[in-house]
Amino acid sequence: MKLPLSILLFTMSLAAGAQNKSTAYSKVDSTNFNKLYPYALRGNMHAVFEMLEMTEDGYLTQKQRSKKNKYYQRFLYRNDDFDYNTNDAEIVDLFKRFQNYWRSVIIENVSQDLADSLFRDEMNYFLKEHFKPELSIGKIDDDCFTLFQDFFKAKNMHGIAMGKTGHLYDLYLWKDQEEVDYSIDLPEGPTIKVPVVFMRDFISNGWAHYTTFGHSFSGGWATANKLFCVEESYGPKNEEEFLISYVSHEGQHFSDYKLFPKLKQADLEYRAKLTELFLAKKTTYKIIDKFIANAKNDMSYAHAFANHMVIKLLSKNIFDSHFESNLEKWEQIPVNKINRTAFKLLKEHSGKLEALGADSIEAYITTL
Numbered sequence: 001m002k003l004p005l006s007i008l009l010f011t012m013s014l015a016a017g018a019q020n021k022s023t024a025y026s027k028v029d030s031t032n033f034n035k036l037y038p039y040a041l042r043g044n045m046h047a048v049f050e051m052l053e054m055t056e057d058g059y060l061t062q063k064q065r066s067k068k069n070k071y072y073q074r075f076l077y078r079n080d081d082f083d084y085n086t087n088d089a090e091i092v093d094l095f096k097r098f099q100n101y102w103r104s105v106i107i108e109n110v111s112q113d114l115a116d117s118l119f120r121d122e123m124n125y126f127l128k129e130h131f132k133p134e135l136s137i138g139k140i141d142d143d144c145f146t147l148f149q150d151f152f153k154a155k156n157m158h159g160i161a162m163g164k165t166g167h168l169y170d171l172y173l174w175k176d177q178e179e180v181d182y183s184i185d186l187p188e189g190p191t192i193k194v195p196v197v198f199m200r201d202f203i204s205n206g207w208a209h210y211t212t213f214g215h216s217f218s219g220g221w222a223t224a225n226k227l228f229c230v231e232e233s234y235g236p237k238n239e240e241e242f243l244i245s246y247v248s249h250e251g252q253h254f255s256d257y258k259l260f261p262k263l264k265q266a267d268l269e270y271r272a273k274l275t276e277l278f279l280a281k282k283t284t285y286k287i288i289d290k291f292i293a294n295a296k297n298d299m300s301y302a303h304a305f306a307n308h309m310v311i312k313l314l315s316k317n318i319f320d321s322h323f324e325s326n327l328e329k330w331e332q333i334p335v336n337k338i339n340r341t342a343f344k345l346l347k348e349h350s351g352k353l354e355a356l357g358a359d360s361i362e363a364y365i366t367t368l
Helices: 005-018 033-041 045-053 062-076 089-106 112-130 137-142 144-154 206-211 240-259 265-279 284-293 302-318 335-357
Strands: 158-165 168-185 191-205 220-222 227-230
Touching: 033 045, 033 206, 045 062, 089 112, 089 168, 089 191, 089 206, 112 137, 112 144, 112 158, 112 168, 137 144, 144 158, 158 191, 158 206, 168 206, 168 240, 191 206, 191 240, 220 240, 227 240, 240 265, 265 284, 265 302, 265 335, 284 302, 284 335, 302 335
Parallel strands: 191 227
Antiparallel strands: 158 168, 168 191, 220 227
8 A cells, every 4th residue: 555655754753763762752551541642732743653653452442442543544544534513614624724734733744934834824815715805815914813703703603713822823613602700819819800701512622632632622711801611621610620720720811911911821821820729629639640741841832831840849849859740749748738839939920020020021930
């Protein structure tokens, strides 16, 4: 069977990587299959496939073998039985274009700058053809983000496109939503009131959902005016997972957008994650475990880098160590001590940002 060039090149790169011990990844089996997902969540599909290449099917559950096969079908053979959750031909076409762009970067090794440039041009012409033929390409490019929102509204849908999640242009598109007002008590005060938009019935929930087959994805985000919540991501709305890991986390963003208007994502995430650990009582160790699993000391990945810095600085203060990854050791620390230390780090961070200029500071934790 003759394989497409993209598959041959990718397979060759896997073989080359396997010979380099410095880039070796741990083998997965039924007990640790979830180790794949942090790599997929960052779009590092080379790591995912190196691990899958070493994985023997006999050591996986039936569900895991099915997931392994789905990775090959989706990303190497492009033979994915994908449910687009809509019969709208234009929306399906748009989603396929996003999927092709994502794969061009994470699988086919097209340079980021080239892929971004080509895809932005493609999206401008898509809008001109399907939505705004009277506008010039230059005008469409200037207003691309807003025009896509208008395009989705014309389809009786809700969505955003062409903002970036991490290093990739992204697509969030859903069919139904409901808005509810919440009062949020933040660690440093004051109590804020903010509308929360509960999003339902997704067509696309971003590239991380696509690369992890729905295992990991954004549970929501904050804007200057509202919070947006993927309702299916959370359990009961009176439990910590929702009230703290979503509402308080995103509420911290909502507040920080006003307090530190130029602050970049890594610092924003660092602050919101400390807020979680200050407020959490029942889910503290679960949150720490999640931060450890998804940590990466790489400033290219804002969420992963923020996870790394939270665990690093908590470890320094609690264990006098560089980065404590053993959850059993964390479970020996009283929750209230973790709460207090998280609040101390948050206060210290706020003080540094204010001293450096609240209105102008862009980043601080990258210097630590």
